Structure formats: C-alpha cells, structure tokens
Amino acid sequence: MEKIGVYAGTFDPITNGHIDIVHRALEIFDKIYVTIAINPSKKTFFTIEERLKMIKEIFKDNPAVEVYSFTGLIIDFVKQTNATAIIRGIRAVTDFEYEFQMALMNRKMSPKIETVFLLPREEYSYLNSTIVKQLAQFNAPIDCLVPKIVKDMLIEKMRNNHHLS
Secondary structure (H helix, E strand, C coil): CCCEEEEEECCCCCCHHHHHHHHHHCCCCCEEEEEEEECCCCCCCCCHHHHHHHHHHHCCCCCCEEEEEEECCHHHHHHHCCCCEEEEECCCHHHHHHHHHHHHHHHHHCCCCEEEEECCCHHHCCCCHHHHHHHHHCCCCCCCCCCHHHHHHHHHHHHHHCCCC
8 A cells, every 4th residue: 555645734935844854754655745735814925826836846856746735624635635644844842732732633533644743854943934935035045945946936926026925
C-alpha cells in the first residue's frame, strides 16, 4: 500500500521552511499531497490561484508531490484522498501546543489517520510567511528564504498593491 502524507497549510506564500518539510516527509512517505487550506475568514495576500501556481512550479519536477486546495476539515481531505497521515511542521514549543491539540482532535475523528510532526532545518526554524512578506515589503533580501518564483511574485504583487494587506 502506498504511503501518502498530506501537508496542509495556507502557504501565503510557501517558504523554504515549508519546502524543507516536504523533502523531509518524502523520506518517510511515497507521495506527498501539498494542500492549500482555504479558510474563507482568513485574509490572504496571494490568491488561491497564485499560491497553487507557485507551489506547482516549485515541485513540477517531482512526481511524488501533488498540489491541491481544499475547504473544510483536513481530516476529510485526508480520508477522501486515501492518505495515511497528516504532516505538520513544528518550529517551536508554541507550535507544538496548538498542533498537539489538533492532532488529538483529528485522531478522535479518525483514529486510523496519524499525525507526523517534522522539524525544519535549524536555519528555517524562525521562518514563517508573515516574516517573508514583511521583509519583502521593506525590500530586505529574501533570496535565502523563498524560491525565486515566490520572490518574483512577491515583488510584483507589492509593486502593484503598494502595500501589504
């Protein structure tokens, strides 16, 4: 049986830390579904289409990574796709507390689906999408934080919007 992991997030935008988690997960799973969670109450900088475009471009040469989006509960997406686990990146103790609660709730809803916590490389342990957007807003270098497509789309979008939402 193929082992499939689902790595869900807002990815607004995807960072090298997120990508590192995908590569680490590929050491454990045969296939990874990188899945953009659509939360209608959450305001995002990039549209769902822009985020899908970035992530698909980043993983275009890796057939073990598929990119999706979904609305609703992650546990429902995992069941619909016959995946075997939810992958979560943990940067700090504060992440773990929230993720632990979510993992227990997901287990209660579907006991056969596991949650796998992965740590990013140390150089990405502080990194999140908000930091990247703030740095880009002030023209700080972000080359070591995001892939080129993300940097280019951030610069272009900021040029067109003139500010962060």
